[in-house]
Amino acid sequence: MIKARVTVTLKNGVLDPQGKAIEKSLGALGFGGVGSVRQGKVFDVELDTKDRKKAEADLSAMCEKLLANTVIEDYHVDIL
Amino acid sequence: MIKARVTVTLKNGVLDPQGKAIEKSLGALGFGGVGSVRQGKVFDVELDTKDRKKAEADLSAMCEKLLANTVIEDYHVDIL
Numbered sequence: 132m133i134k135a136r137v138t139v140t141l142k143n144g145v146l147d148p149q150g151k152a153i154e155k156s157l158g159a160l161g162f163g164g165v166g167s168v169r170q171g172k173v174f175d176v177e178l179d180t181k182d183r184k185k186a187e188a189d190l191s192a193m194c195e196k197l198l199a200n201t202v203i204e205d206y207h208v209d210i211l
Numbered sequence: 212m213i214k215a216r217v218t219v220t221l222k223n224g225v226l227d228p229q230g231k232a233i234e235k236s237l238g239a240l241g242f243g244g245v246g247s248v249r250q251g252k253v254f255d256v257e258l259d260t261k262d263r264k265k266a267e268a269d270l271s272a273m274c275e276k277l278l279a280n281t282v283i284e285d286y287h288v289d290i291l
Contacts, residue, residue, distance in 0.1 A: 132246060138253055153254065153277070160276055162269060166212060166257030173218055173253050174233065177246030189242060196240055197233070 133178045133186045134211040139199045140171035174198055183210055213258045213266045214291040219279045220251035254278055263290055 141147050150169040157165045176193075178186050187208060194206040221227050230249040237245045256273075258266050267288060274286040 140253065140255065150254075156277055157273055160273075162273060164259035166259050167255075168257075169255045171253040171255065173220065173251040174230075175220065175247075175249045175251065177248075179244035179246050193237055193240075193242055197236055 133180055133183065135176050135178065135186060135190055136209045136211060137174040137176060137190060137194060137198055138171060138207045138209070139174070139194070139204050140207075141169060142203055142205055145203045171204075172198075186210060213260055213263065215256050215258065215266060215270055216289045216291060217254040217256060217270060217274060217278055218251060218287045218289070219254070219274070219284050220287075221249060222283055222285055225283045251284075252278075266290060 147169050150167070153170065154165055154168040157168070176190065178189065180186055180189075187210060190208045191206075194208070195201060199206040221230075227249045230247070233250065234245055234248040237248070256270065258269065260266055260269075267290060270288045271286075274288070275281060279286040
């Protein structure tokens with residue numbers, strides 16, 4: 132069994148209103164010096180295989196097809 | 212300026228219907244051997260400080276107060 136963490140983040144330059152809202156809320160809560168906040172997603176995936184190469188290839192394909200919108204998002208796969 | 216990544220994930224045992232839905236969709240797309248999928252959030256935060264200790268303390272406080280629901284979620288802070 133292989134465990135992996137896939138991180139999907141917005142590409143630079145893509146507007147992130149949710150991140151902006153969090154940034155303002157942190158300011159309102161009294162946290163000073165918060166430069167910028169950008170929100171993304173993580174997926175913890177378990178795969179029933181022992182083949183790391185295949186797992187990496189599968190996870191990239193999953194990102195391309197479902198987990199990430201590659202027009203506006205980047206993804207990163209970490210095998211744990 | 213300190214950059215940090217905060218990862219918020221559901222605690223073990225907490226139901227994750229969104230993860231389950233992704234799991235099923237991956238199966239429907241033809242990806243076999245997907246054991247489990249759990250979804251979480253990441254926040255990329257920039258702080259205007261050079262004090263790592265203070266940054267870590269601030270980020271933990273942000274998680275406790277706003278970024279995570281500590282009843283059902285765990286958080287992890289990485290200073291990059």
